[in-house]
Amino acid sequence: MAxxxxxxxxxxxxxxxxxxxxxxxxxxxxxxxEEFPNISLGTVYRNLNQLAEAGMIxxxxxxxxxxxxxxxxxxxHQHFVCSHCSAVIDLPMDGRDFSSIDDEASKGFDxxxxxxxxxxxxxxxxxxxxxxxxxxxxx
Amino acid sequence: MAxxxxxxxxxxxxxxxxxxxxxxxxxxxxxxxEEFPNISLGTVYRNLNQLAEAGMIxxxxxxxxxxxxxxxxxxxHQHFVCSHCSAVIDLPMDGRDFSSIDDEASKGFDxxxxxxxxxxxxxxxxxxxxxxxxxxxxx
DNA sequence: TATAATAACAGTAATCATTACTGATTTGTT
DNA sequence: AACAAATCAGTAATGATTACTGTTATTATA
Numbered sequence: 001m002a003x004x005x006x007x008x009x010x011x012x013x014x015x016x017x018x019x020x021x022x023x024x025x026x027x028x029x030x031x032x033x034e035e036f037p038n039i040s041l042g043t044v045y046r047n048l049n050q051l052a053e054a055g056m057i058x059x060x061x062x063x064x065x066x067x068x069x070x071x072x073x074x075x076x077h078q079h080f081v082c083s084h085c086s087a088v089i090d091l092p093m094d095g096r097d098f099s100s101i102d103d104e105a106s107k108g109f110d111x112x113x114x115x116x117x118x119x120x121x122x123x124x125x126x127x128x129x130x131x132x133x134x135x136x137x138x139x
Numbered sequence: 140m141a142x143x144x145x146x147x148x149x150x151x152x153x154x155x156x157x158x159x160x161x162x163x164x165x166x167x168x169x170x171x172x173e174e175f176p177n178i179s180l181g182t183v184y185r186n187l188n189q190l191a192e193a194g195m196i197x198x199x200x201x202x203x204x205x206x207x208x209x210x211x212x213x214x215x216h217q218h219f220v221c222s223h224c225s226a227v228i229d230l231p232m233d234g235r236d237f238s239s240i241d242d243e244a245s246k247g248f249d250x251x252x253x254x255x256x257x258x259x260x261x262x263x264x265x266x267x268x269x270x271x272x273x274x275x276x277x278x
Numbered sequence: 279t280a281t282a283a284t285a286a287c288a289g290t291a292a293t294c295a296t297t298a299c300t301g302a303t304t305t306g307t308t
Numbered sequence: 309a310a311c312a313a314a315t316c317a318g319t320a321a322t323g324a325t326t327a328c329t330g331t332t333a334t335t336a337t338a
Contacts, residue, residue, distance in 0.1 A: 091247075108232075114222070188297095
């Protein structure tokens with residue numbers, strides 16, 4: 001199954017490259033649709049998964065959201081998910097290396113640990129500014 | 140919405156208490172059905188979510204699985220998910236406290252970090268014994 | 279450069295976990 | 309016992325994602 005070039009896939013990759021947020025397939029679809037009005041949502045899903053499979057982009061499945069997000073930046077870095085608006089934001093923990101926790105987890109466990117998934121939850125700046133926390137106090 | 144007693148909810152909680160694995164709603168359903176042949180899957184979902192909301196059980200949404208798992212043990216502890224058979228297993232990292240990584244994540248970030256989700260991935264013992272890794276080498 | 283093989287496409291249907299709706303039944307309280 | 313409210317079983321709906329199908333685009337080869 002050698003990967004052939006396709007203008008749709010190129011447009012999807014190019015759009016993802018232009019974003020610092022972490023778009024969903026639906027969002028990529030609605031934007032790439034401006035250049036390819038006939039593009040299908042299935043095509044977007046297929047290409048995003050294919051690019052992720054090839055290691056050219058990253059696919060993040062945050063359990064709390066129940067919807068996949070895609071990232072042009074494949075370098076290891078940490079993410080934050082806003083519990084209120086569901087925004088996915090990069091954390092500036094540049095130097096921090098979490099690889100040692102896999103070794104810790106291996107101790108006393110008889111399976112093979114190959115990696116981990118980690119992300120942080122809370123309220124993002126713009127939701128804080130909108131007074132989301134106060135609103136929750138008032139029920 | 141004061142919570143009233145129901146025999147179905149009691150049976151669901153009791154079943155979960157008897158398990159050391161981390162059953163899905165479907166699995167709870169198929170087992171509680173032996174005592175309540177007419178119980179509905181929706182009832183199981185509603186009660187599991189209600190119990191989780193009340194803090195009596197824990198709900199774990201592992202992104203890699205795309206299906207929720209429930210845990211009678213609400214004490215903080217770490218989980219392992221087998222990439223091959225999807226088993227969810229407790230890790231024996233008893234003393235380890237990960238709460239400090241939230242503080243680390245807060246540095247240089249202008250939102251509010253309230254917590255994190257962490258789980259480990261790999262191959263469990265019984266899959267290793269079945270030679271899963273060798274099978275994958277042979278494509 | 280024609281041709282043949284096949285990857286990719288658009289459009290649509292299907293899947294699967296989960297939630298929402300509905301009218302009947304329990305439960306807890308006066 | 310009587311009432312209000314929570315819960316139920318059964319079923320329909322939702323929403324993200326994947327699978328299918330006949331057609332089109334891309335690439336390697338003759």
